[in-house]
Structures are given as structure tokens and as C-alpha cells.
Amino acid sequence: MTSANRLQAALDLMGDLDRVARPADAVVSAWFRARRKMDDRDRGALLERLNAILRHRARLGWWLERHGRPDTPRNRLLAWLSLGEGQPPEQIRRQFSGAKFAPAPLTAQEDTLLTKLRGSTMVHPAMSQEVRLECPDWAAEPLHRRFGDSFEAEMAALLTPPTLDLRVNTLKADRAEVLRALEAQDLQPEPSGLAPQGIRLRTRLSLARLEPLKSGAVEIQDEGSQLVAMLVEAGPGDRVVDFCAGAGGKTLAIAAQMENKGRIIACDVNEGRLKRASERFRKAGVHNAETRLLTSETDRWVKRHKGSFDRVLVDAPCSGTGTWRRNPDARWRAPEEQGLDSLIALQARILSSAARLVKPGGRLVYATCSLLPEENEAQVDAFLAAHPDFRILPLSEAAPGIASAHPVHLSLTPARHDTDGFFAAILLREAADPAQA
Structure with missing residues (x-):
């Protein structure tokens, strides 16, 4: 593909991302599946440019607003070529030629925009800290509270390409x-x-x-995700549940810990994700894993298997703030349709229901890929207050070699650990319920 063809492909894909209310990775995967003949080099260049634009979304929007232009895919791409790639107006004009598979020629307004942007850099002194660091309004206050003086360093790390x-x-x-x-x-x-x-x-x-x-x-699998699975500490012959298994990444890691012995059940409410998990199990040579489709977190299957499992992992649905390096579009999609409070309530219900599966003396691991205290430490504190038969196992005892940002729980951040942001708490069920003693 020529440079002009790549620009038109970027415009096509950016248009799909704006129109379709789905995560960017799902839209991109579908887009590429429809274009299987695309060369790997073109595919890689397109993805690199697209992700760079997504990581600069707030700053590009700020510049467009400053010059009175709507934040459309075409204006956003023009601003990126000028501010992000440093291309001069004449080079951009040549690529927007209107030739076959090339973008349509620039309008007078677009040409004027490039003239105004010439010589500028991505960051402007008038930008707010949140715009400069690409931090959305809904997450700014809890992240400031979480990181304090480290807020800028952590947000800057979330803008770097993932490992x-x-x-x-x-x-x-x-x-x-x-x-x-x-x-x-x-x-x-x-x-x-x-x-x-x-x-x-x-x-x-x-x-x-x-x-x-x-x-x-x-x-x-991100290194942080691997550590979460490791904290389950499942052994050969154990009975294990991965309660929010998704496509089975952590289930696979746990099955390997178990040496294909015992039983691990991957549960989820999404049938498509469980189907992908089953395919991954076969490819990985995993024989001790099975899937279970749940109607909700309170599915009757949970009640029927109360107190039956040695280990239960709850990798709860969350805001995904810890994955912004990998999913830069997620920061502009407020968590869930009902907002953060609704998501936090769902997490509490899931954790409480899944805890019923843990047998006396068993281990419950609660995890998120969030950096927000409301989804992490506060969620665990509320659970313990309502479930006196559980207690914390400090990370220093479970995995003393891991340098966590939290003294008791696993807490990983991009700036400190060069991983995605992850949280995990290890909760042990007392061998005998104190209320029945």
C-alpha cells in the first residue's frame, strides 16, 4: 500500500470505531477479518497509527476545538499527521490526492487547519493536566486520590505502548x-x-x-495477569472455579499450575467468550477444564455447589483503568451503561455470590484490572465486614518476592512495575464458621 492508501484505510477504520459502540479491539479484529489479504506490514503500520491517535484523543480534540473544527475522524487524522507525525502541510496535501484508494482532496477549511497547526507540538501550556495526560473526567478524582503526587507519572506511563x-x-x-x-x-x-x-x-x-x-x-498474557493467576495457588487434584473467566486466559494459567489434574470450571455469562475459551483449552492441551454458562452471578448452579471448591478466582468486571496502555479507547467509554456506582454494586454481588463456592479452609482471590480504590481495597473491606468467616492472607506471606504498591494486597501499576494495572486480594475461609462454633 502507498502512504495515501494507508491514510484512507486509517480513515475507514476510524469511521467504524466512531460509529460502532463496541471496544476498539473487537471493531479492529472484525475490520481485519474482512480484509484478510492485507499485508502484515500494512496491517502493523495501520495499527500503530490508530493506537497512537487513540492515545492522543483528548489532546487532538483540544487542538480541534481551539481552532473551531469538529472532532471528526478526518480532522482528527489531519491533526495527528501535523502534530503527532510532524508532516508539513504540503506533504499531507500530496497524500490527500483523491486518487484511487486515496483520501479525497483537502477542503479549504482543512487546508486552513493545517496552516494553523504548522509549527505546533502536541502539548500546549493552556491544556489542563487531565487533557495533557488523557485522563477522562469520570476517573480524574479517584485516580488523583489513589496516586497523589505520583498521579502524573502513573498517567504518563499509561500513555506508553504496552509490552x-x-x-x-x-x-x-x-x-x-x-x-x-x-x-x-x-x-x-x-x-x-x-x-x-x-x-x-x-x-x-x-x-x-x-x-x-x-x-x-x-x-x-500480561505479566500482571500471570501473577493474579499465580496467587490462586491451585495444585494437582484441586477443585477450582474461575468465576468470571471470559475467554479463559487465567483459566489456562491455573490449569497448568494443576498439571492437568483435578477439575477447573470456567464460568461466565457470555456464551461466545466461553466458546473461545474451550477452543483455547484444546489448543493448549488442557484436559481438566470445562466451561459453565451462568445466567447471572446468582445462578442456581452456585447454590447447588456451595462449599465445594478449594479455590475460587473472581476476576471481576471493572472499569479497566489498569489496561489503558493496551486499550486506549477504554478511557473514553465510561464504565458500564449505568456508571461506576452500578459497576461497583455488581462487583459486590459477584464477590458475595462466588464466595459461597469456597469450602471451609479454601481460598478466594478477588481481582480487577482497575486502579480505582473503590473497585479494589474498598470492595474487599466491605466484603470482609459482611463475611466474618473470611480473613485476609497478606501478599507478604503468599508471595513474599513480589514488590507490591500495597502492603497487604497485590497492587501493580505501569509506572512502578511496567505491567498493566492489577489488583488482587487473597481471602481465606476459616476452617470452621465462627457463627456456628
Whole structure:
């Protein structure tokens, strides 16, 4: 593709993202599936440009508003080419030529916009801190409260491109073996600093080049997510529930801990996600996992299996603030349709219901990919107040080698740990219910 063709492709995809009320990764995947013949290099360049524009959405919008222009995909792309890529107006005009598969020629207003933007940089002294750091209004107050003096550093880290982390599937390979295979491909792999089966790749590449990924020897999984699964500490022969399993990433990690022995049930309310999870289980050689479709967090299946499981993981639906590096569009989608308060209430219901599955002496792990205290520490405190038969297992006892941002729970942030933002609390059910003693 020529540079002009790539710009038109970017406009087409940006238009879809604005029109479709779905997460960007789902829209992008569908867009590429309809264009399977696109070259990997063009695909990579398009994704890199698109993600850069998404990471600069507030600043680009600020500049467009300053110059009285609507925030449309075409104006946004023009502003990015000028401010983000530093292209001069004459270079942009040549690409907006109106030729076949190229963007339509610039209008007089668009040409004037480029003239006004020439010589400017992305950041302007008149921008608010929230605009400069791409922090949406709904999250600004709790994030300021969460990070205090570290707010700027943490928000800046959330604007950096994410790392590519892999988890070695120990049912099929070991980390040393996979590291050697990746080194042979000149991919410069590094053992993860925190996760014992993690590998980090600094090299940008098409995933089609990852042979261990095709064979199921590795899974793509952020190092922080790997640590959450590790805290479940499931062993061979255990009975385990992954209560909000989604497409099964943590289920796969837990099944490997269990050495394919025992039983792990991946539960979710979304049938499509569970179908993808089943496909991943087969590819990874996992035989001890099964899926269970729930009607809600209070499905009758939960009551029927009360007190039956050694380990229960609740990776609760959340605001996703910890994943903004990976999903830059998520910051502009307020959590859930009913807002943050509704989401927090849902988390509480899910945690309370899933806790019924834990047998006396068993372990409940509550996790989110959120950085907001309301979804994390406050949620755990409220649960413990309502469930005196549970107590905290401090991270320092469960995993003393992990340097957490919280003294008791797992708390990972992009600035401190170079992972996505994750929270996890380990809750133990007393061997005997004090109320019945």
C-alpha cells in the first residue's frame, strides 16, 4: 500500500470505531477479518497509527476545538499527521490526492487547519493536566486520590505502548526451551522479572512469526495477569472455579499450575467468550477444564455447589483503568451503561455470590484490572465486614518476592512495575464458621 492508501484505510477504520459502540479491539479484529489479504506490514503500520491517535484523543480534540473544527475522524487524522507525525502541510496535501484508494482532496477549511497547526507540538501550556495526560473526567478524582503526587507519572506511563508478554504453557514446554526458540528467531526475548513463566518481547513483530504461539506452547498474557493467576495457588487434584473467566486466559494459567489434574470450571455469562475459551483449552492441551454458562452471578448452579471448591478466582468486571496502555479507547467509554456506582454494586454481588463456592479452609482471590480504590481495597473491606468467616492472607506471606504498591494486597501499576494495572486480594475461609462454633 502507498502512504495515501494507508491514510484512507486509517480513515475507514476510524469511521467504524466512531460509529460502532463496541471496544476498539473487537471493531479492529472484525475490520481485519474482512480484509484478510492485507499485508502484515500494512496491517502493523495501520495499527500503530490508530493506537497512537487513540492515545492522543483528548489532546487532538483540544487542538480541534481551539481552532473551531469538529472532532471528526478526518480532522482528527489531519491533526495527528501535523502534530503527532510532524508532516508539513504540503506533504499531507500530496497524500490527500483523491486518487484511487486515496483520501479525497483537502477542503479549504482543512487546508486552513493545517496552516494553523504548522509549527505546533502536541502539548500546549493552556491544556489542563487531565487533557495533557488523557485522563477522562469520570476517573480524574479517584485516580488523583489513589496516586497523589505520583498521579502524573502513573498517567504518563499509561500513555506508553504496552509490552508484549508471553506465558509459557508448562503442559507443553518450559521457559528455557521457549527462550532458546525465540532467540533463534532473533526476537530478543527476556525472562519476566516477576512472573516465573513469563517472557517479554521488546521486538515489534507480526504474531504470525511466533511459532510457540501457534503450537500452544505460549499464550499472550500480561505479566500482571500471570501473577493474579499465580496467587490462586491451585495444585494437582484441586477443585477450582474461575468465576468470571471470559475467554479463559487465567483459566489456562491455573490449569497448568494443576498439571492437568483435578477439575477447573470456567464460568461466565457470555456464551461466545466461553466458546473461545474451550477452543483455547484444546489448543493448549488442557484436559481438566470445562466451561459453565451462568445466567447471572446468582445462578442456581452456585447454590447447588456451595462449599465445594478449594479455590475460587473472581476476576471481576471493572472499569479497566489498569489496561489503558493496551486499550486506549477504554478511557473514553465510561464504565458500564449505568456508571461506576452500578459497576461497583455488581462487583459486590459477584464477590458475595462466588464466595459461597469456597469450602471451609479454601481460598478466594478477588481481582480487577482497575486502579480505582473503590473497585479494589474498598470492595474487599466491605466484603470482609459482611463475611466474618473470611480473613485476609497478606501478599507478604503468599508471595513474599513480589514488590507490591500495597502492603497487604497485590497492587501493580505501569509506572512502578511496567505491567498493566492489577489488583488482587487473597481471602481465606476459616476452617470452621465462627457463627456456628
